[in-house]
Amino acid sequence: MVEPYMAIALQTRMWDDWRKNLDHIRKVMGTAIGLTSLEYPVKLVALAEGAIQGFGATGPGPLPVVEIPGEQTDIIGEMAKTFNVYIIAELFCVKELEFEDRLFNAAFIVNPKGQIIYKRYKMQLEYMAESWTTSLHDVWDAWVEKKGATLDSLYPVAETDIGKIGCMICMEGGYPEISRGLALNGAEVIYRATYHEPFVGDGTWELQNRAHALFNTCYVIAPNNGVYEGKAMSEKGPFDITGGNSMIVDFKGKIIHKVSAGTDTYAAGLIDIEALRRHRTSVMGIGNFLKDLRTEAYKIIYQQPIYPKNTRLTGPAPPDRWLANQKEAYKKSVDTLLNxxxxxxxxxKE
Structure with missing residues (x-):
């Protein structure tokens, strides 16, 4: 029996200083939990992509290579123990020991004992991220050899006492396959972190989050960033590049809580896992879409490859060359679709 609990999508300002960010997160998290737990206990807090390192982490200069576990996750672990909550967060430039010359973007979960119980690497990347990060698909053959091509290796889900949780990051929200992979591996709560303008204010962010929830009968916890206080994008000071709008969506695709501010704030909502499980196992009509997936009919959709795998499997890959290669790869993919x-x-026009 999973008792109902409150979840928080925490939206915080960022600096180009991970220690400062984590100190700020701790203070804001304490306030958010204190206010929200007046009704039900808070058991889950989700941080946005970049909340720990800031967006300047991937700007000009040496990349801030980190590891999981590492200094940042140790501090998150202490917060989880202090507040007795699960925390979902993200780190850029993560070194994977089996791929030492490649860096990844990772979501991770820490339990209330401060232990890392989950890690997943981002699959779909935005163009500008290609200068510093690697997708599993970029090293596909090596990944499959070392980790396997399974739901657990590509779309892992953490089974916890507050439900089954899976993660996707930013750009991945534009692809239905990511959340579907998590859902078909059992996810009941999906973390979807961060998008930037103009795709927040124009409704794309909300549309995607609600669609992922509805099509997969999952809760979606979607923290976005607050104002960016660093100088990688604006010498003049604070710059709201994401537009905020953190939200929590229920398993019917309805918004439980959304905040419109672009500064320090949070969305909070009641998560009722037992209600979700009753819905999944009793509703035989609209709103329970996994039960009658005719999977044999869908395999043909993906039989022909579109985007090339193994683009960073071997050889040196300096950042400037990676971007040049990426443009060429995109062009070839468009040509493939045209052909x-x-x-x-x-x-x-004439």
């Missing part, structure tokens, strides 16, 4: 007449070129 298959999936895409059609727009009419040219």
């Amino acid at each position: 298959r007449r999936i895409y059609i070129k727009p009419s040219e």
Whole structure:
């Protein structure tokens, strides 16, 4: 029996200083938990992508290589013990020991005992992230050889006493496959962190989060960032590049709580895992979409590859060259879709 509990999507300002960020997160988290636990106990807190390191971490200069476990996760672990909550967070530039010359973007979960119980690497990357991070697909053959091509190796889910939790990060929210992989591995709560403008204010962020929840009968906890206080993007000072709008969505795709501010704040919502489980096992119609997936009919959709695998499997990969390679790879993928007449070129004006 999983008792109902409150979850928090924590939205915080960022600096180009991970120690300062974590100190700030601790203070804001304490306030948010104190206010929210007036009704039900808070058992889950989610931080946005970049909340720990700031966006300047991936700017010009040496990359801030980190490890999981490491200094940052140790501090998060202490917070989890102090507040007796699960914490979901993210780190850039994570070194994977089996791929020492490649860096990854990772989501991780720490339990109330301060232990890391989950780690997943980002699969879908935004173009600008290609200069410093690697997708599992970029080293696909090596990954499959070392880790396997299974749901647990690609779409892992943490089984906890507050439900089964899976994670996706930022750009991955634009692809239905990521959340579906997590859901078909049992996820009941999906963490989806961060998007930037103009795709927050125009409704894309909300649309994606609600769709992931509805199509997979999952809760979605979606923390976005507060104002960026670093100088990697603005010499003048604070710059709200994400637009905030952190939210929590229920398993029917309805927003439980959304905040519109772009500064320090949070969205909080009641998570009722038993209600979700009753819905999944009793609703035979609309709103319970995994039960009648006709999987054999869908395999054909992905039989032909589109984006090339193994683009960073071997050889040196300096950041400037990675971006050049990425542009070329995107162009080839578009050409592939044109050649298959999936895409059609727009009419040219005379």
